[in-house]
Amino acid sequence: xxxxxxxxxxxxxxxxxxxxxxxxxxxxxxxxxxxxxxxxxxxxxxxxxxxxxxxxxxxxxxxxxxxxxxxxxxxxxxxxxxxxxxxxxxxxxxxxxxxxxxxxxxxxxxxxxxxxxxxxxxxxxxxxxxxxxxxxxxxxxxxxxxxxxxxxxxxxxxxxxxxxxxxxxxxxxxxxxxxxxxxxxxxxxxxxxxxxxxxxxxxxxxxxxxxxxxxxxxxxxxxxxxxxxxxxxxxxxxxxxxxxx
Amino acid sequence: xxxxxxxxxxxxxxxxxxxxxxxxxxxxxxxxxxxxxxxxxxxxxxxxxxxxxxxxxxxxxxxxxxxxxxxxxxxxxxxxxxxxxxxxxxxxxxxxxxxxxxxxxxxxxxxxxxxxxxxxxxxxxxxxxxxxxxxxxxxxxxxxxxxxxxxxxxxxxxxxxxxxxxxxxxxxxxxxxxxxxxxxxxxxxxxxxxxxxxxxxxxxxxxxxxxxxxxxxxxxxxxxxxxxxxxxxxxxxxxxxxxxx
Numbered sequence: 001x002x003x004x005x006x007x008x009x010x011x012x013x014x015x016x017x018x019x020x021x022x023x024x025x026x027x028x029x030x031x032x033x034x035x036x037x038x039x040x041x042x043x044x045x046x047x048x049x050x051x052x053x054x055x056x057x058x059x060x061x062x063x064x065x066x067x068x069x070x071x072x073x074x075x076x077x078x079x080x081x082x083x084x085x086x087x088x089x090x091x092x093x094x095x096x097x098x099x100x101x102x103x104x105x106x107x108x109x110x111x112x113x114x115x116x117x118x119x120x121x122x123x124x125x126x127x128x129x130x131x132x133x134x135x136x137x138x139x140x141x142x143x144x145x146x147x148x149x150x151x152x153x154x155x156x157x158x159x160x161x162x163x164x165x166x167x168x169x170x171x172x173x174x175x176x177x178x179x180x181x182x183x184x185x186x187x188x189x190x191x192x193x194x195x196x197x198x199x200x201x202x203x204x205x206x207x208x209x210x211x212x213x214x215x216x217x218x219x220x221x222x223x224x225x226x227x228x229x230x231x232x233x234x235x236x237x238x239x240x241x242x243x244x245x
Numbered sequence: 246x247x248x249x250x251x252x253x254x255x256x257x258x259x260x261x262x263x264x265x266x267x268x269x270x271x272x273x274x275x276x277x278x279x280x281x282x283x284x285x286x287x288x289x290x291x292x293x294x295x296x297x298x299x300x301x302x303x304x305x306x307x308x309x310x311x312x313x314x315x316x317x318x319x320x321x322x323x324x325x326x327x328x329x330x331x332x333x334x335x336x337x338x339x340x341x342x343x344x345x346x347x348x349x350x351x352x353x354x355x356x357x358x359x360x361x362x363x364x365x366x367x368x369x370x371x372x373x374x375x376x377x378x379x380x381x382x383x384x385x386x387x388x389x390x391x392x393x394x395x396x397x398x399x400x401x402x403x404x405x406x407x408x409x410x411x412x413x414x415x416x417x418x419x420x421x422x423x424x425x426x427x428x429x430x431x432x433x434x435x436x437x438x439x440x441x442x443x444x445x446x447x448x449x450x451x452x453x454x455x456x457x458x459x460x461x462x463x464x465x466x467x468x469x470x471x472x473x474x475x476x477x478x479x480x481x482x483x484x485x486x487x488x489x490x
């Protein structure tokens with residue numbers, strides 16, 4: 001059954017507007033009487049029937065409300081150094097399927113890509129769309145939050161003060177991810193700092209250790225590309241706490 | 246230091262030919278006296294200096310031989326349903342970085358892509374190149390083996406009889422990957438059966454359970470795309486046995 005993000009929720013009814021309405025009418029060509037699933041990022045999922053299709057909205061009658069256990073219990077965020085377009089997009093798509101809670105695009109010293117002002121805002125909007133699509137495809141009921149492009153100093157203000165920060169780092173040879181995770185609490189958010197294509201500058205790692213109490217960890221002896229490190233670390237953290245089967 | 250696959254190994258010397266020679270001369274424009282690293286898929290790595298550049302080969306003098314502990318201890322193979330070009334390529338690239346031992350491209354019922362005859366052979370050659378490149382980039386000393394495009398019935402003949410088969414499957418609701426891995430031996434090969442874009446047909450899962458004693462496992466409640474399932478399962482298996490830090 002096709003899934004839609006609810007534009008407005010009423011009593012026993014919801015409405016789809018804008019691009020969600022367009023998609024239902026023009027792409028999927030659904031009609032009055034067809035059944036769909038709506039979600040509103042509250043954690044709920046609504047089985048509904050299309051009642052009315054109008055120029056500005058589609059009205060759907062709710063038949064059933066459910067709270068599926070589809071979201072990861074541990075909130076894992078990615079704070080990922082800006083990488084060239086396609087790589088970031090795939091981290092967002094894969095990260096959403098796997099169950100990340102959100103993503104912070106991070107400005108770093110060695111980043112090839114610079115993003116400022118309205119260009120940054122447009123890009124984040126595009127990323128949010130990719131994440132919304134992947135949320136539907138993977139049957140999530142809460143879309144990951146896409147944060148604005150941020151600097152190191154802003155990180156602390158974006159996530160709760162109880163957030164536990166992790167930073168995979170090539171020069172870390174002793175501490176493994178698994179050993180660090182044993183001392184983390186899965187009840188509090190975890191944020192993964194992932195370098196850009198050229199990796200983090202040493203001063204950035206030191207800054208994160210000092211200011212975020214970030215734990216640097218090794219992902220083993222093979223050199224991973226930035227985007228591979230992002231997805232692998234996310235997978236290992238979610239897997240560690242039983243959030244991937 | 247740039248890394249090259251050795252074409253021929255002698256005593257205290259090796260030669261680079263064909264595309265490896267081309268890459269060194271034309272793309273990287275290295276010269277006599279420059280240092281490089283060579284590997285020959287034996288597990289060894291050779292630090293060497295360029296002694297002579299000729300039309301057909303580059304001669305390199307070995308200065309140092311090393312056996313770096315860079316390869317995963319557990320041999321994990323992917324048997325992946327054929328998916329459209331780009332997705333397979335990225336599974337091969339990411340799988341190589343993470344440490345897979347090899348990949349079997351598998352013909353499945355729901356595959357959109359068909360590959361037969363010389364087209365299949367060309368494609369595997371292209372995939373082997375992607376894997377070789379990723380091996381260099383991640384500093385591996387053994388390239389993953391790319392098997393020919395295969396049918397279900399051939400699987401048994403390709404890997405050792407002690408291979409332990411795993412099949413992530415949406416309809417498996419109880420057995421988790423972690424619980425199954427606790428009963429596997431990391432000393433014997435593990436092969437992951439990953440569906441194509443449309444997933445496996447139920448009859449294929451039954452066949453694998455019966456004929457390969459494959460264990461079906463759940464990857465949790467979120468629906469993963471085929472390529473995401475491949476990379477996530479590989480990461481979780483390697484992580485479980487301590488092969489990712």
